[in-house]
Amino acid sequence: MSAIFEVRNLKRSFGGLAVTNDISLAMAPGDRVALIGPNGAGKTTFVNLVTGNLAPDSGDVLIGGDSVTRIDAIGRVRRGLVRSFQVTRLFQEMTPAEHVALAVLQRDGRSGRLFGHFLAMPEVMAEVAELLGKLGLRELMHRRVSEIAYGQQRLLEIAVALALKPKVLLLDEPAAGVPQSDTGRIEQALADLPADLAVLMIEHDMDLVFRFARRVIVLAAGTIIFDGSPSEVTKNPRVREAYLGSYANAGHAA
Numbered sequence: 001m002s003a004i005f006e007v008r009n010l011k012r013s014f015g016g017l018a019v020t021n022d023i024s025l026a027m028a029p030g031d032r033v034a035l036i037g038p039n040g041a042g043k044t045t046f047v048n049l050v051t052g053n054l055a056p057d058s059g060d061v062l063i064g065g066d067s068v069t070r071i072d073a074i075g076r077v078r079r080g081l082v083r084s085f086q087v088t089r090l091f092q093e094m095t096p097a098e099h100v101a102l103a104v105l106q107r108d109g110r111s112g113r114l115f116g117h118f119l120a121m122p123e124v125m126a127e128v129a130e131l132l133g134k135l136g137l138r139e140l141m142h143r144r145v146s147e148i149a150y151g152q153q154r155l156l157e158i159a160v161a162l163a164l165k166p167k168v169l170l171l172d173e174p175a176a177g178v179p180q181s182d183t184g185r186i187e188q189a190l191a192d193l194p195a196d197l198a199v200l201m202i203e204h205d206m207d208l209v210f211r212f213a214r215r216v217i218v219l220a221a222g223t224i225i226f227d228g229s230p231s232e233v234t235k236n237p238r239v240r241e242a243y244l245g246s247y248a249n250a251g252h253a254a
């Protein structure tokens with residue numbers, strides 16, 4: 001299948017340090033990929049380059065075969081590249097319904113002047129209720145974000161991302177900071193993501209990586225040192241050396 005998302009020879013240095021050092025990868029619709037690597041490997045920088053929050057020194061980012069390298073972050077969202085953040089960026093005083101409705105309106109190119117009236121827009125609210133229902137947040141849709149649990153806030157971020165109808169979803173540590181008791185709900189939401197969506201997840205929790213990903217990419221010192229199946233990653237000597245040693249030696253495998 002042809003790539004929905006592609007990165008070609010992406011490079012970015014800070015001072016003399018090549019933080020993203022000639023990275024190339026491609027993803028097809030439906031891919032479930034985990035991007036892992038030790039602290040400082042360059043994962044966040046890579047994601048910022050992909051989303052348009054940081055300019056590369058050279059290289060290309062393509063969505064659906066078209067270069068978006070010179071398109072800003074909002075333009076990339078419109079083309080289907082959506083990111084959820086490692087730290088929640090929700091508005092504490094707003095409700096889940098308001099967050100998702102705004103995303104729906106943004107996706108449809110309906111202007112901000114409609115904001116405030118959307119609660120009376122049946123087609124918008126039907127979509128909002130359905131999406132929040134799928135993520136188990138329907139009962140909370142009119143509560144303030146400040147009143148709902150952190151795990152539910154992370155689910156709401158996934159709902160906001162999905163409301164934008166992405167083709168490619170970048171998830172930055174979707175379960176980080178969520179109490180163990182609530183991680184099951186996040187994992188279920190990840191398992192329920194649309195089948196044709198290409199998902200790239202940055203994650204430190206290797207159990208979650210092995211349950212979610214069908215392909216694992218390992219970054220070390222700005223370079224991809226492994227790109228393959230979860231069952232191979234723990235056996236790879238370069239990966240063991242760079243990152244996984246203790247985990248692999250502990251006998252975990254996909």
Ligand SMILES: Nc1ncnc2c1ncn2[C@@H]1O[C@H](COP(=O)(O)OP(=O)(O)OP(=O)(O)O)[C@@H](O)[C@H]1O
Nearest residue numbers: 014015017019037038039040041042043044045046
């Ligand atoms: N704006 C910047 N200016 C200078 N150096 C930077 C900048 N951003 C990142 N770096 C350096 O680039 C390297 C990679 O950082 P990055 O945050 O991308 O890694 P990471 O893999 O996301 O790490 P972590 O898992 O700890 O979040 C680090 O050495 C960092 O200090």
